[in-house]
Amino acid sequence: MKALLRESFYLSLLLCLCFINQSFGATDTITTTHFLKDGGDNVASTGGIFEMGFFSPGNSKNCYVGMWYKNISVRTVVLVANREAPLTGGSGILKVNKPGILVLVNGTNHVVWSSNTSKSVHDPVAQLLDSGNLVVKQAEVYLSSWKNDEDPASGDSTYHCDPSGYPQNILKKGSDVVYRSGPWNGRSFSGNQNTREGSSYTFGVYSSKTEVYFGYNLTTSILVRLTLSHNGVLQVWTWGDGDQGWIPFLLIPADNCDMYKLCGTYGSCNSQDSPECGCLDKFVPNNSDAWKRKDWSGGCVRRTELNCLQEDVFLKYSHIKLPDTRNSWSNMTDTRRMQEYLL
Numbered sequence: 218m219k220a221l222l223r224e225s226f227y228l229s230l231l232l233c234l235c236f237i238n239q240s241f242g243a244t245d246t247i248t249t250t251h252f253l254k255d256g257g258d259n260v261a262s263t264g265g266i267f268e269m270g271f272f273s274p275g276n277s278k279n280c281y282v283g284m285w286y287k288n289i290s291v292r293t294v295v296l297v298a299n300r301e302a303p304l305t306g307g308s309g310i311l312k313v314n315k316p317g318i319l320v321l322v323n324g325t326n327h328v329v330w331s332s333n334t335s336k337s338v339h340d341p342v343a344q345l346l347d348s349g350n351l352v353v354k355q356a357e358v359y360l361s362s363w364k365n366d367e368d369p370a371s372g373d374s375t376y377h378c379d380p381s382g383y384p385q386n387i388l389k390k391g392s393d394v395v396y397r398s399g400p401w402n403g404r405s406f407s408g409n410q411n412t413r414e415g416s417s418y419t420f421g422v423y424s425s426k427t428e429v430y431f432g433y434n435l436t437t438s439i440l441v442r443l444t445l446s447h448n449g450v451l452q453v454w455t456w457g458d459g460d461q462g463w464i465p466f467l468l469i470p471a472d473n474c475d476m477y478k479l480c481g482t483y484g485s486c487n488s489q490d491s492p493e494c495g496c497l498d499k500f501v502p503n504n505s506d507a508w509k510r511k512d513w514s515g516g517c518v519r520r521t522e523l524n525c526l527q528e529d530v531f532l533k534y535s536h537i538k539l540p541d542t543r544n545s546w547s548n549m550t551d552t553r554r555m556q557e558y559l560l
Contacts, residue, residue, distance in 0.1 A: 247319070253311040255280060255304070261287055267295075271309060275367035279303035282311050282321055282330075283369075286440060290461045295442060299330035300369040362445045374449040382542035384422065384429045388469065390449045394477045396470050399538035408538030409469070441466075481516025485537065498532055 245263050247253050253260055259270035268287035272294065273280055282298040298311070299321050308324030319332040359377030363369045374395075379387050386398035386406065399408030401422040422431050435441055440456035442463075453467035470476055473493055474486035480494035481503070487493060494508075496517035502508035503515040523529055 247311060247313050249313055249315060253282070255307055255309040271304075274369060277303075277367040279305060279368075280307055280309060281369060282309070286456075289440070289456060291463070293442070293463070294369075297369040300363075301371065302330045304329060360443070360445050362447045362449070365447050372447045374445055374447065376445050376451055378429065378431065379543050380429050382544060384424065385542060386431075388445075388449070388451055395449055396451075396475050396477055397541060400542045402539070408475075409467075478514065480513045483517040483519075484513055497534075 245261060247260060253270065255271040259268050261268045265287050267284055269282070269284045271280055272283050272285075272292075274294070281300065281303055283294045284296040285292050285294045298319075302321075304321070304323055306324055309321055309329070311319065311321050313319055320328050321330040323329050359375050361376075362372035362374040364372045373391050374389065376386065376388050378384050383400040385400045387394055388396040397408065398406035400406070422429070424430075441453065443451070443453050445451050451467075451469040452465055454463040455466050456462075457464045472488040473479060474488045480486045483497050483500045484494050485497055487495070492511055492513075494511075494513040496502060499520050500517040501520050502513075503518045504512075507513075507515055
């Protein structure tokens with residue numbers, strides 16, 4: 218299963234909607250004549266991995282078009298099409314019109330939601346794939362939380378990639394940055410070693426002058442999903458056939474050291490230390506009194522001013538999250554040449 222984030226790292230194994238000019242079996246398609254109806258048959262992907270239909274979360278009386286895993290015991294919704302525009306009276310119909318736009322109408326044929334694409338397609342067909350892809354591509358893609366467990370409308374928390382500088386994943390609560398992954402180092406995000414490749418999956422970051430995206434390749438026998446809760450917790454889960462439940466694999470933020478700017482500029486954080494925050498070598502707290510109160514937000518400053526005419530050199534640090542790159546530039550050169558350039 219592959220999920221791509223273009224212009225933003227959307228570490229998700231969730232959905233994309235494909236409009237294609239081919240003919241497929243009736244069970245996995247919505248066409249201009251074959252609709253998805255509330256209370257009718259659902260649409261399933263050919264391999265039986267995903268199913269799409271109408272549902273109501275929890276005790277909510279609102280109705281939504283969603284997608285979930287078809288063959289597991291716990292209904293797990295991974296996409297909600299009309300999350301900002303619920304059906305309140307039932308009798309919904311999801312169909313594809315002639316220009317190739319996916320639309321949801323209510324009992325009076327009023328359009329409640331549409332895919333809002335301007336691209337015309339001849340003989341349009343919307344197909345649910347075994348990859349779970351179900352949404353029209355857009356310029357900026359990000360993961361957003363639900364408002365609560367019964368309201369899938371967009372909540373305050375978002376997870377996306379900021380492509381400025383060297384791209385990295387950013388978790389926000391409203392407009393405030395809560396967590397950043399650190400930039401990609403070729404094998405993993407520098408602030409999260411759990412994003413290394415495993416035996417059952419491979420992934421990487423790919424960039425060009427026009428796009429940046431992060432992709433996963435998984436074996437089809439494994440179900441993996443990424444969720445962002447309404448309280449701002451990001452989790453990766455795998456399905457356990459033995460337990461018949463979702464098993465947490467990755468939690469972000471995992472501890473205080475994951476919190477954005479906890480130790481300030483030139484500070485370093487180690488959750489095994491007490492206190493967690495310290496200064497890099499040759500640096501001291503900017504405000505000693507605040508530091509004693511465990512207010513580390515002021516960060517650290519150089520013990521002595523930098524003087525490039527003397528014997529100042531670079532110090533090597535390993536196994537750390539690299540600094541925020543959003544206001545930086547990157548140069549793919551070796552360390553020695555970079556030192557010569559900067560000194």
